[in-house]
Amino acid sequence: FNLNQTKMATTTPRPALYDYLTRIVAILVREESEADLEERQLLLSNVWPEISGGLMDLALDKESSPLLETLISHSDCQHLAIFTSVLAKERRGSIGFADLLCNPFGSFVGDSYLWRMLQLSKEKSNMKEIVSQLSSLKDALFEVPANTLRAMSQERSASLGLRHFIQVLAGLEPYPEFKHQSAQPRVHGVTPDYVSKISDPTLAIAASSFIRSFVDKIEEGDTSGGVIDSLYAVSMDSFGALLVQQLLRVPVESNDEPLMDRVICSIINDKTQELKLNAGATRAIKKMIYNQAGSRLAEDLMGVLITKRPALFHEIFQECMKGRLLGLSSHPWGNYVIQKILQTIPPPEDGKTTGEWPFLENIVSELSPCFSSLLDGTSGVILSLVKAASKITNKTGLIPKCQTLIWTSLLSAIEAKSGKDKETVKIIMAKFLITHKNEALHRRGGRGGGRGGRGQQDDREGDKKWSDSKYSPVGCLILSALWELDRAYSTVAADTFIGLGAATLLSLAQDNVGSKAVEAFFGSSVLKIKQKNSLFAVFKGRFGEMVTTKPGYFACNKCYESASFTQKENIASELLEVLDDLTRLSHGKYVVEHYRLGLLQNNKVAWQKAVKQSISRKKDFEEILGGETDESSKKNKKGNKKNKKEDKKDTKSTKETKKDEKEKKGEKSPSKKGEKSPKKSKGEKEEGNKKRKHTSDSEERKSKRQKTSKTSEGKPATNNVLSSLGFSATGELL
Secondary structure, eight states: OOHHHHHHOOOOOOHHHHHHHHHHHHHHHHTTTTSOHHHHHHHHHHHHHHHGGGHHHHHTSTTTHHHHHHHHHTOOHHHHHHHHHHHTSEETTEEHHHHHHHSTTHHHHHHHHHHHHHHHTTSGGGHHHHHHHHHHHHHHHTTSOHHHHHHHHTSHHHHHHHHHHHHHHHTOOOOGGGTTOSSOOOOTTSOOOOSSOOOOHHHHHHHHHHHHHHHHHHTOSOOTTSOOOSHHHHTTSHHHHHHHHHHHHHHHHTTOHHHHHHHHHHHTTOTTOSOOOOHHHHHHHHHHHTSTTHHHHHHHHHHHHHHHOHHHHHHHIIIIITTOHHHHHHSTTHHHHHHHHHHHOOOOTTHHHHOOOHHHHHHHHHHGGGHHHHHHSOTHHHHHHHHHHTTOOOTTSOOOHHHHHHHHHHHHHHHHHHOOOHHHHHHHHHHHHHHOOOHHHHHTTSTTSSSOOSSOHHHHHHHHHHHTSSSOHHHHHHHHHHTTSOHHHHHHHHHHHHTTOHHHHHHHHTSTTHHHHHHHHHHOSSSOHHHHHHHHHHHTTOHHHHTTSHHHHHHHHHHHHHSOHHHHHHHHHHHHHTHHHHTTSTTHHHHHHHHTHHHHHHOHHHHHHHHHHHHHHHHHHHHHHHOTTOHHHHHHHHHHHHHHHHHHHHHHHHHHHHHHHHHHHTOOOOOOTTOOOOOOOHHHHHHHHHHHHHHHHHHHHHHHHHHHHHHHTTOOOHHHHHHHTTBOTTSOBO
16 A cells, blocks of 8 residues: 555546436436435435446546535435445555545545535434444554554545544534645634534444554554654644644543543653653653644643643643743744643632732743743733733732733833833833734734634634734734733723824724724723723714724724613714714624614614613623622622713703703793692693694694605605615614
């Protein structure tokens, strides 16, 4: 079996077989919505036996492989059993399944086969048949030599096929990249979000059996001549690292700790299988951290060790990282591992009473001299430090020591960069962070920051949006993270942000990057209501302009969520004034729906009632979920009380102004409680009723004339604007 020869080899199916499959696929595609299900199943039952003799030739051919993919997508377990039996047989000195995965065209067919198996596995009635078919493929796959399996692990198409095979075998939902992408998408520095856990015990057993056999096969045979003999060596390749990540994922999800320890030992090259840090394991981990491909696996490995094997993690940290943090944090790949550790490790349990976190304090003390260089390079490490420090809150009222160390180190770094004194730095901090461009970050396409990625489509698109911004992506995120620190520091950072001025703040709110800072400001659980009201006052009168961009719309939403009732009404009233302009925006109808602008225009009282009900529902929901012990819920409750007081003040002031206006007009103010108003005679009552009826009739006729005149003159009425956005006159979605 020659991997390279198989990869490049293509076969030509018999012309008659190719023409037959072309006609069958045309029938399936054309009559997909018309043909009876039983007729289609009968057709497929006849087709698969007809083409079984030339299935591999069809799968490995450039022209016929797409036709076979379509046929697979319409088939059920019984039909695919024929294909499975062909894949499990030996063919030309190799196993058909391995042959399929290593071929550039066959790999797409294998991808479609596994994807269809995953869809069919959602029905429990198919589970037994699917497990039987996949088990036969598993047994056949391990018939190939160990060297071939190692080479397949590091080849792009074969590695991808093996990863998908594990996903289907384990019953795990796939990543969005299942349809043949080069790398699995993940949020930078965060343990991959697995869509669903392994719920079926049969699948869990099958997946565990495959992984255990795979690791044994990789470590099998003579290691002379530099032959790789562990998962550690496989992970030094970019595609091999992705496969090992998948191998680690399954036992973690299924809580199979013996298998998890087996995989970890192979990853760190521990031949003793005792899960201890020996000389060989230390060398392997150091090389892995500094390797472009290995660092991806090192991130996931550290996340697992922190939660599952904390003693081994601290041993690795002391031996491989402590004293080398400066080099690791500045390294283009090693910095990701440091960020992962900072984002995953929990604070100590006694930190809430003592305010101390020795682990984080030691890291900050070692990195504090190089904060200035980190700002120009891998500034994501500073961001991770600030976020980690915000995890610890001291109930005794003392400021946590790690937050003090980070704050002073950051001020010193900005002081060295700007050339200003410390007091001036506290004033210009926000301006410096949002405008300080990280040239190294932009050259590497986002690496070192909060949204960096390697070969990931989603991250590349995000990096393009962020690189087009005139503000610093990581600087805005660092500023946002500072608002979650103790109020002694978050208040200073918030004041410098508000001091940027109305024009700059509006520009930030409408920017892809800057809007994140505005959203974090209004969403902070630490900042005072007074500071949020100050920023609201800056944006007051500018909300209509703010929502003209999508980032501004999101920033406005965050402001609306944290606003008092009176402030919500002010925002909605400003947006109502630009209702005509919303028709020209792609997100205009979402603005109308979110703020109930149609209801506000037609019935203000009903709008006020609906908003008050939503506020009370949200409050009840937070109390049910958060409970009395949640710190953020307590802060929000205090804020709600202050907002209520402000609302009462506003209502009192409006009542007083109305009273003054009436007194100026010569009207009598409403009588106080307990005072009797003078009785009117019968004639005065009838005369008053006639006047009221006459005025109401005249006002009704006047409003009708105004409506008809507006439509006759060709001016756009509000109802026409709402209907153009897809809403009824009452603001409901049509």
